Amino acid sequence: MHFTINGKSYEAEVDVRTSLLDLCREHLGLTGSKKGCDHGQCGACTMLVNGRRINACLTLAVMHQDDEIMTIEGLGTVENLHPLQAAFVKHDGYQCGYCTPGQICSAVGMLDEVKKGWPSHASADLSDVTFDESEISERMSGNICRCAAYPNIVEAIREVAAEQREVTA
Ligand code: FES
Numbered sequence: 282m283h284f285t286i287n288g289k290s291y292e293a294e295v296d297v298r299t300s301l302l303d304l305c306r307e308h309l310g311l312t313g314s315k316k317g318c319d320h321g322q323c324g325a326c327t328m329l330v331n332g333r334r335i336n337a338c339l340t341l342a343v344m345h346q347d348d349e350i351m352t353i354e355g356l357g358t359v360e361n362l363h364p365l366q367a368a369f370v371k372h373d374g375y376q377c378g379y380c381t382p383g384q385i386c387s388a389v390g391m392l393d394e395v396k397k398g399w400p401s402h403a404s405a406d407l408s409d410v411t412f413d414e415s416e417i418s419e420r421m422s423g424n425i426c427r428c429a430a431y432p433n434i435v436e437a438i439r440e441v442a443a444e445q446r447e448v449t450a
């Protein structure tokens with residue numbers, strides 16, 4: 282099978298039952314995405330597929346041969362961090378760091394959903410989403426942090442959301 286991950290081409294022979302998460306971690310050496318629960322409960326495995334966030338433990342690799350897959354390894358580099366990566370560092374948005382790749386990939390997808398006008402249960406006004414704690418918490422509710430670094434995660438995301446809003450204003 283052929284896959285495009287972080288802009289690079291990969292060939293891999295895997296069982297048709299292999300999840301996208303296991304393809305990356307066990308076959309391709311891309312261990313940035315984490316396996317927390319392996320059944321869609323924690324969000325540690327979140328990747329972007331064609332720009333949309335998904336739980337990679339719940340989807341089969343064979344379904345994604347023609348997709349653009351992005352993992353945390355493709356978002357930024359040590360020398361050139363993605364704005365969300367830099368904000369997580371600045372705001373100390375982690376303790377053990379296990380959930381962090383999924384949190385950051387999820388936040389990238391979430392901010393794009395807001396740009397597209399996708400609603401959330403917490404949005405009072407869809408034409409002008411206010412990135413308060415309840416809005417960010419609701420939209421990030423699929424990503425669990427066992428270290429409970431939530432206040433700092435919210436601050437990091439809020440800062441990047443505000444910066445993006447200034448750029449597009
Ligand atoms: S490992 Fe995929 S949601 Fe927990």
Ligand code: FES
Nearest residue numbers: 376378426427428
């Ligand atoms: S930083 Fe430890 S699980 Fe989130």
